[in-house]
Amino acid sequence: MAIKLQTVGSEKSSEATADSARVRRTRDHSVEIVSDSGEGAQKCGQIFGAVSAKMGNGVWTVEIIPAEVEPPPRSIAGASGIRIRLGDGPVTNWGDETDLVVAFNEQVLLGRHRLDALAKGATILLEDQWATHPDDGVRAQWEAAMEELEAAGYRIVPVPMEEICLTRVENARRGKNMLALGMLTWIFDRDVDRVKEQIAHAFRTKPQAIIDKNHELLDLGVEWASANLDFRVDVPTMDDPGDLVVMNGNEAVALGAVASGMELAAMYPITPATSVSHHLGEVFERFGGIVHQAEDEIAAAGVAIGASYSGKCAFTITSGPGLALKTEFLGLAVMTEMPLVLVDVQRGGPSTGLPTKVEQSDLMAALFGQPGDAPKIVLAPATIEECFHSMITARRLAEIFRTVVIVLTDANLATGVAPFLRPTPDPAWQSGPPDQSAVPADGRPYDWDARTGLSDRFIPGRPGGMHTVTGLAHDERSKVAYDSASNQRASAMRSRKLAAFQSTLQPPRINGADSGDLLIVGWGSTRGAIEEAVERCRGEGLSVSSLHLTFLSPLEPGLTEIFRRFRKVMTVEINYSDAPDAPFTTAENRRRGQLSWLLRATTLVDVDCWTRVLGEPLRPGAIARAIREHLPGGSA
Structure with missing residues (x-):
């Protein structure tokens, strides 16, 4: 039958042929999937976001991660999930309140409501098994939550998720995310075959039987939504978005490191930075790279500095607490003028702080965290695309200026997913082979140019280039020097490099x-x-x-x-x-x-x-x- 499309903003109403569902056409729409930890809400959202981006929508996702590894189930503070914001053009942030929620229980939904995350009049697809749960306490929680949520004016649609999933799997906790994905696939008119391809990619390391079962659950979600929901959402796609890739910031950092030509990543697992090494682990070896998991944060910095000393810039990955532990080695890299890239995926602090939450917490620590004067380059990508290119820039700057370059990303970029134009690899992104030519007879390992502070780096093995590397104050010959003039000159030269670099920059737009x-x-x-x-x-x-x-x-x-x-x-x-x-x-x-x-x-x-x-x-x-x-x- 002919139906009228609901519109927002200044767009005009239009007619479409569809089933009895109302279709809301909007340039911008947000959806959240929230659950207890371990129920796969984030995987559901990641797949939905990736498919939407590949179909031509602008996308930005933000993961909702509880501070505890596995908080108690059905806890208000333990919501785990993801928000996906779709647009008819590029999307650069997670927006304000969400318009649609799929919630696996009412307690995690209540947590999002109390954080003012839901838009007025938001539609909520809510697992309804808790209303008739055999535990009196659970039913009481349900009734109290419903009273509070209904008073807020949300439209709540009960969904028998547990009942549906148990027709295909023994443990519904392992199936609700794909059922939810099926409902969203129908609501937003996503291509089912594309969704199934993305599911296969997401579970590519699992047996085919698991992929097939997830496909069945997806189909059940589509079927239930088409038979029971009376609304759909149409977010127009871009006419020609170009050749896009879709990834999160940590994956972009990993691929940017590969593209830069760096060949060693030294790290110790720390939230929210660890998945950089996971992404590298899948591809780095094919490009001659090595992922080294050190025994601790300090050792990771030392391994990266040692690798850089051998001739090719290496990098280390961490978050705030790890940055604190690496402090002494960063001072060594500055003093020895050893190229080093450090990626700091910032999180809430101080101390252990908020391991899974975003905060721009480390700017001062990055700038001034080492004793003495330790100048270094610090840059902060603003988008997931910039996470990729910042690694190429960081490697080049570290080697040109013989210095530490810190790349400050954060948990928002690390786990957020967005599309961007596929980069075209350029050989200029990578450094050439290490210089093994003979050092001139009068060459010195710190033969600083008085104007720029730059000097030629002696790679081990260069004929005539043997010298001692020291973290002590030293002169141009790398000889320990405690005299006033040598220390003043060395400090000035290390600082001069940053002034020389700034002279190449343009004022901000x-x-x-x-x-x-x-x-x-x-x-x-x-x-x-x-x-x-x-x-x-x-x-x-x-x-x-x-x-x-x-x-x-x-x-x-x-x-x-x-x-x-x-x-x-x-x-x-x-x-x-x-x-x-x-x-x-x-x-x-x-x-x-x-x-x-x-x-x-x-x-x-x-x-x-x-x-x-x-x-x-x-x-x-x-x-x-x-x-x-x-x-x-x-x-x-």
Whole structure:
């Protein structure tokens, strides 16, 4: 029959031929799958997101991971799952509240509700077995949760997930995720064959019988949804998205390392960085690479430095606690001017902190964590595509400038999935063979150029290049030197390299007008949310712009001049800062966001900050509210 499509925004209504289901056409839609740990909600969302991207939608996913490895089942704080945001164009962040939820029990759903993660009027497909559970306590929890959820105005659709899954598998916990995937496949009109191909890829290391069983469960989900649901969602696809790849940030880091020509990754498992080594483990050996799992974080740094000493730059992978443990070896790499790439997938701190939650926690530690003056290059990719290319850039900079390069990603990028144009490999991404030519008779291992601080690196085995490598203060000959002049000169040369590198950088691009009332400055994975918020506010006529920094040491040039063109400058970050009106807090003792602190020191501009440490990515709506409050004349 002919039905009218529900529309949003300024789009006009249209007619379509379909079954009796209402079809909502929208440019943007979010869905969450939430469950107890171990029920496969994330796998469901990863497959759904990958298929949607391959079919031409913009996609961004964010995994919802509890802090505990396996929290108690049916716990409000133990929700495990994933959000997938779809768009008819590129999607750069997870958005605000979600429009549709598939929940495997009411308690994890309640947790998401209390975090204000659900949109007003959201539709919820909810496992209904708990309503008639034999345990009186479980039924009481169900009734209390239903009262709270129904009062919030959600549309709750009961789904007999357990009952359906038990027709195919003995343990429904092992099947609900594929049943949910089938329901989403029908709701969003995904190509079933493509979904089955993605399932086969996701379970490629499993026996065929397991893949077949997952296909059966998918079909059951499609069948149940088509027979019982009265709504569908149409997010138009891009006409020609190009030749895309779909991956998460950790996979992009791994493939970027391969493309860069680095041949050794030394690491010790740590959340949320470990899966970089998993991805490398599948492909690295084919390209001559080695993944070395060391006995601890300190040893991993030492192995990578030793490998770099042999002639080709190596890298190590970690998160905040591991960065702290690697501190002494990073100082050694700086002092010996040994090329080294370190990937820090940031998480909540301090100490063990929030192992599975996002935070931009390590900027200050990356910059100043070593004793003495230890200059190094620090860069922060803002997208999953940049995670790939940042590894190529990091390797080149480490070798050209004989220094440590730290790549700061975070848990948002690490586990998020998004499509981007397939990179075309370029031989220039890789370094040539190590120089084994004879060293000139007057050559010195630290023969610094007075202008740039650069010097030729002596690879072991070069005729005439024998010298002692030391972490002690040394002169141009690498001889231990405690005299004042040698130490002053060596320190100046190590620092000079960063100034020389900064001279090659361009000022950052401004998103919006070149001057105005408020400039928002961000770094890392917050770019998409910041720019979406700025676009909303500019659409309201507000005078706000933004810029995003990739290089944090050295900073990109021209910042002071740019900042002076705005009445107010404010950073937006996922790290802690004191509220200006907090008890005992003054303008002098206020602890500020890490980038704000850095920019105030380097530009002498009064850079304000708005930061949050909620354990989740920033939402565009929250940033937009902060912009309105912090505009000159606002309520902040």
